[in-house]
Amino acid sequence: LFYESSMSSEITEKLMLENDLHHALDNQELFVEYQPQINLQTGYITSVEALVRWRHPEKGLISPGVFIPIAEESGLIIPIGQWILETACKQVKQWQRAGLPSIKVAVNLSLGQLFQYDLVRMIQDVLQRTELESQYLQLEITESMTINIDHMTTMLHQLKDLGVTIAVDDFGTGYSSLSYLKDFPIDCLKIDRSFIHRIQTDSTDKALVDMILSMAKHLRLKVVAEGIEEVEQLSYLIASHCETVQGYLFSKPLLPIFLQENYDSIQRN
Ligand code: C2E
Ligand code: CA
Ligand code: CA
Ligand code: CA
Secondary structure (H helix, E strand, C coil): CHHHHHHHHHHHHHHHHHHHHHHHCCCCCEEEEEEEEEECCCCCEEEEEEEEEEEECCCEEECHHHHHHHHHHHCCHHHHHHHHHHHHHHHHHHHHHCCCCCCEEEEECCHHHHCCCCHHHHHHHHHHHHCCCHHHEEEEEEHHHHHCHHHHHHHHHHHHHHCCEEEEEEECCCCCCCCHHHHCCCCEEEECHHHHHCCCCCHHHHHHHHHHHHHHHHCCCEEEEECCCCHHHHHHHHHCCCCEEECCCCCCCECHHHHHHHHHHHHHC
């Protein structure tokens, strides 16, 4: 009985959030933070990942891990996803105009968006409206999206034709076969934080990271290691010639103004 009632209150909570999410865009409750990715050879910020946040009027900050799945199930991911993309492209263009070095922005795509019939056109329109050159946009997909290989292959080639790049997020956690690496026009692998976490102490994690780095090198893919929190993790990745890192050690996701103000100190870190 307890189980039943806690289940139903969970569902009620979700329905309430979904209802509120319908108004979140119009009420300007969504905003985007940006987390730097640092090239380990130069020490420079080469790109940022756009991460959406929801400031709920009563409940406060709600994590994207909670509301993105709700947006997916309700179809709201289509307008919300477009808003995130447009906001991110506009921001990076604005940084360019403010005189910061040109950097890429990585935007997360969700499964629902990849089945949006006009996704490619929508992205093309956003690039045109924001005047961001397509080489500065990277799209992040996950292995869980590789269910429909034919559809994805077509889709990703059309996106590549726009001039954007494609990264596989959370690489190695999807229990998927690696054969999609042959079919998909992929540019970058993001090593999931769960592998980085125990890189110093767990020989399996260490072996997996080594394997991913070596595979990426042979396939001529770029690599971003996610979730770097400790200096020891960084040292290991430098020694292993990992190209790029992202994590709290360098910076958490930041509001645009804080990223701009701290740009140089993040790089020198
Ligand atoms: P993700 O795409 O794997 O994003 C990385 C997550 O790791 C972010 O959490 C980021 O804040 C967090 N992170 C970064 N560095 C560190 C670190 O050093 N240590 C730890 N413990 N965490 C770190 P966040 O922002 O809460 O996002 C969670 C997930 O929600 C994302 O995982 C992504 O799947 C989804 N998400 C976030 N923003 C968007 C978006 O704009 N669109 C879509 N479709 N999904 C999004
Ligand atoms: Ca991501
Ligand atoms: Ca990730
Ligand atoms: Ca994730």
